[in-house]
Amino acid sequence: MRGNFKSTSTLVARTKGLMGGALALALGATAAFAAGEAAHIDRQSWSFAGVNGRFDRAQLQRGFQVYKEVCATCHGLKRINFRNLAEPGGPEFSAEGVKGLAESYRVEDGPNDQGKMFQRAGRPSDPIPSPYKNEQEARAVQNGAYPPDLSLITKARSAGENASVFATIGSMLRDIPSGYQEGGADYVYALLTGYANPPADMKLAQGMNYNQAFPGHQIAMVPPLQPGQIKYEDGSQGTVEQYAKDVTAFLAWAGDPKLEERKRMGVLVILYLLITAVLVYFAKRRLWAKVH
Amino acid sequence: MTQHESTYRPTTRAGQWLDERLPAARLMHSSFVDYPTPRNLNYLWTFGGILSFCLGVQIVTGIVLAMHYVPSDKMAFDSIEHIRRNVNFGWLIRNVHAVGASMFFIAVYIHIARGLYYGSYKAPREVLWILGVIIYLLMMAAGFMGYTLPWGQMSFWGVTVITNLFSAIPFVGQSIVKWLWGGYAVSGVTLNRFFSLHYLLPFVIAGVVVLHIWALHVVGQNNPTGIEIKTRADTVPMTPYATMKDFVGLSVFILFFSWFVFFAPDYLGHADNYIEANPLSTPPHIVPEWYYLPFYAILRAIPSKLGGVVAMFSAILILAFVPWLDTSRVKSTKYRPVYRYFFWFFIFSVLALGYLGGKPPEGAYVYWARFFTAYYFLHFLVVMPIVGVLETPRPMPRSISEAVLGGAGGTPHGATAAPERR
Ligand code: HEM
Numbered sequence: 001m002r003g004n005f006k007s008t009s010t011l012v013a014r015t016k017g018l019m020g021g022a023l024a025l026a027l028g029a030t031a032a033f034a035a036g037e038a039a040h041i042d043r044q045s046w047s048f049a050g051v052n053g054r055f056d057r058a059q060l061q062r063g064f065q066v067y068k069e070v071c072a073t074c075h076g077l078k079r080i081n082f083r084n085l086a087e088p089g090g091p092e093f094s095a096e097g098v099k100g101l102a103e104s105y106r107v108e109d110g111p112n113d114q115g116k117m118f119q120r121a122g123r124p125s126d127p128i129p130s131p132y133k134n135e136q137e138a139r140a141v142q143n144g145a146y147p148p149d150l151s152l153i154t155k156a157r158s159a160g161e162n163a164s165v166f167a168t169i170g171s172m173l174r175d176i177p178s179g180y181q182e183g184g185a186d187y188v189y190a191l192l193t194g195y196a197n198p199p200a201d202m203k204l205a206q207g208m209n210y211n212q213a214f215p216g217h218q219i220a221m222v223p224p225l226q227p228g229q230i231k232y233e234d235g236s237q238g239t240v241e242q243y244a245k246d247v248t249a250f251l252a253w254a255g256d257p258k259l260e261e262r263k264r265m266g267v268l269v270i271l272y273l274l275i276t277a278v279l280v281y282f283a284k285r286r287l288w289a290k291v292h
Numbered sequence: 293m294t295q296h297e298s299t300y301r302p303t304t305r306a307g308q309w310l311d312e313r314l315p316a317a318r319l320m321h322s323s324f325v326d327y328p329t330p331r332n333l334n335y336l337w338t339f340g341g342i343l344s345f346c347l348g349v350q351i352v353t354g355i356v357l358a359m360h361y362v363p364s365d366k367m368a369f370d371s372i373e374h375i376r377r378n379v380n381f382g383w384l385i386r387n388v389h390a391v392g393a394s395m396f397f398i399a400v401y402i403h404i405a406r407g408l409y410y411g412s413y414k415a416p417r418e419v420l421w422i423l424g425v426i427i428y429l430l431m432m433a434a435g436f437m438g439y440t441l442p443w444g445q446m447s448f449w450g451v452t453v454i455t456n457l458f459s460a461i462p463f464v465g466q467s468i469v470k471w472l473w474g475g476y477a478v479s480g481v482t483l484n485r486f487f488s489l490h491y492l493l494p495f496v497i498a499g500v501v502v503l504h505i506w507a508l509h510v511v512g513q514n515n516p517t518g519i520e521i522k523t524r525a526d527t528v529p530m531t532p533y534a535t536m537k538d539f540v541g542l543s544v545f546i547l548f549f550s551w552f553v554f555f556a557p558d559y560l561g562h563a564d565n566y567i568e569a570n571p572l573s574t575p576p577h578i579v580p581e582w583y584y585l586p587f588y589a590i591l592r593a594i595p596s597k598l599g600g601v602v603a604m605f606s607a608i609l610i611l612a613f614v615p616w617l618d619t620s621r622v623k624s625t626k627y628r629p630v631y632r633y634f635f636w637f638f639i640f641s642v643l644a645l646g647y648l649g650g651k652p653p654e655g656a657y658v659y660w661a662r663f664f665t666a667y668y669f670l671h672f673l674v675v676m677p678i679v680g681v682l683e684t685p686r687p688m689p690r691s692i693s694e695a696v697l698g699g700a701g702g703t704p705h706g707a708t709a710a711p712e713r714r
Binding site: 051079084148151152155156157158175176179180181183184215255257258261262263265266267269270273274276277280281283284287288291292 | 331373376377383384387528532533536537539540543544546547550551552553554555556557558559563564566567576696697
């Protein structure tokens with residue numbers, strides 16, 4: 001998924017490529033694709049991590065500002081509707097503010113009575129418009145690279161090559177009881193703060209940038225964040241780390257807007273079940289005392 | 293022993309009237325209330341009930357999901373996101389179903405391991421056991437097809453890799469693959485048929501579970517001693533005793549289940565499945581769901597494609613022959629001083645294969661996968677038949693009640709001696 005597949009191939013080429021790819025893969029050829037050793041990703045402390053995790057409203061609002069002022073030039077956020085920005089558990093902007101924000105966009109609608117598409121002001125129920133109409137247009141503008149939609153980015157990435165394969169008993173014992181689900185956020189933060197000068201012996205391909213977190217270390221995205229680039233209204237620091245943290249938290253919310261509802265309900269459910277289990281256990285003991 | 297006296301006494305006139313015409317309530321009563329269960333069952337015997345619970349949960353959540361899910365290559369991924377974001381409690385239902393599949397497999401693995409340890413597959417439970425193996429196979433198929441439905445990258449490439457295995461079959465392989473796909477590649481057509489089958493299979497499973505429980509109630513439950521029930525003193529009525537214990541096991545299981553649903557819903561899945569399927573870009577590392585990993589490791593351990601496929605399917609099918617491969621006189625591994633070491637090494641091998649199945653097939657991983665694959669088969673084909681013959685079992689209690697209550701358990705006069713003293 002991270003490859004830069006540049007050709008817009010015809011259907012025939014697609015089918016052939018797919019068959020070939022599929023057959024090559026059929027038996028253990030997967031190793032060939034495991035290119036680029038995974039970088040080590042540091043764990044960050046997130047307000048939304050853990051059993052009682054909650055988003056920090058001010059952080060989500062700042063994060064949205066970063067997204068809107070920087071990332072939105074290249075990346076869409078199509079699964080978020082403007083109205084979501086005012087809903088509980090998210091940045092919780094005022095409904096008025098969100099309405100105004102939506103109206104500042106022009107969106108295409110239609111067809112109208114004449115069968116024509118037309119432009120109108122955005123409404124809170126509209127999805128946030130993406131910068132490009134489709135992948136092809138994005139690639140055309142971005143030199144063949146594709147800036148993915150960010151609605152699910154923190155869910156679609158993980159820290160480490162294959163976190164779903166719970167490598168060791170140690171890591172399972174650490175991550176299951178703590179409910180570690182922030183690998184994607186850790187990765188995005190590491191990516192945004194991971195630009196550096198390439199090692200002397202590395203030759204970057206044309207238009208590529210060196211990044212410590214990106215698999216293979218060559219990424220087409222230019223370093224998006226610079227110190228002091230965005231003016232925060234709440235007086236938070238204008239550092240790259242701060243921007244990265246805020247926008248990542250915002251994207252984590254965008255990927256999992258029901259996180260707070262889930263954790264709030266989870267605590268109640270677990271407490272309820274704990275009490276039930278204890279009661280059932282003692283009832284069982286009393287019952288069996290008669291036969292043992 | 294299952295021809296026990298029914299204690300069902302309808303208390304209402306309507307109940308009596310129905311009982312004389314369709315004794316359905318009596319059937320339920322004698323199957324789940326006055327049914328005699330061995331008094332020494334431990335908590336491993338609660339997993340049958342837990343599995344029934346899991347099946348129910350998958351069916352109920354699955355039906356609700358299907359009301360919102362759209363089985364088309366263009367819409368599937370979006371419809372899942374719609375469920376997660378916009379449907380009331382959609383996130384909850386989806387998490388329960390996705391985590392539920394893993395929980396179902398955790399439970400079935402414990403259930404199978406229990407059967408292997410206590411020799412529950414031995415006569416007269418062979419049919420019961422084989423029905424279990426059929427359920428397990430059906431579960432694998434249902435899980436596999438279910439994982440395709442979100443139409444993420446892992447869904448797509450997982451299906452591509454696994455369906456391609458059939459192309460290893462000589463002569464007809466390619467045609468079978470095309471037939472499975474409904475075309476020349478995995479596509480929306482494939483997705484659509486998989487959805488249809490995914491909806492169907494749980495009901496087939498439910499049907500086989502009914503047979504499974506029927507067979508169980510004909511031969512009766514095994515128990516940790518592996519000694520058959522001899523008198524009523526060996527048993528307690530299923531309700532309230534066994535059911536109450538089942539509720540304890542189930543409560544703890546639901547607690548564990550809920551932890552994942554609420555606090556680690558994606559832990560058991562793969563991040564790549566949050567990327568929409570793209571036939572043009574192959575993920576760097578294709579792995580199946582965790583519960584297939586041991587078999588995936590076996591598949592890749594064999595250096596020939598056809599051989600790998602054969603080994604993989606044999607690894608599952610061999611379970612069906614266990615009742616005849618095990619030559620031991622006693623059932624329970626508790627009384628088998630030699631076999632127990634082999635048993636635990638077998639469990640270790642399966643776990644190791646699971647670990648190796650998630651690693652790229654390179655270097656040392658391949659050698660270890662071969663080693664454990666070899667043991668997997670040796671265990672069934674060599675250890676089970678030979679150790680069973682050579683080993684002298686430990687002394688066993690005369691009866692279940694003696695095992696539970698000590699000497700006072702009163703072996704009834706003339707009861708047959710425990711098998712190792714025969
Ligand atoms: C959908 C999956 C399954 C369900 C719902 C299910 C259900 C049950 C239930 C309710 C029992 C009785 C309670 C108990 O003894 O634990 C049972 C017993 C049993 N099951 Fe399953 N089962 C399933 C899969 C399997 C599989 C895959 C196997 C083995 C390959 C298996 C083998 C057995 C055996 C041997 C018994 C008798 C156990 C004994 O009394 O020792 N079952 N099952």
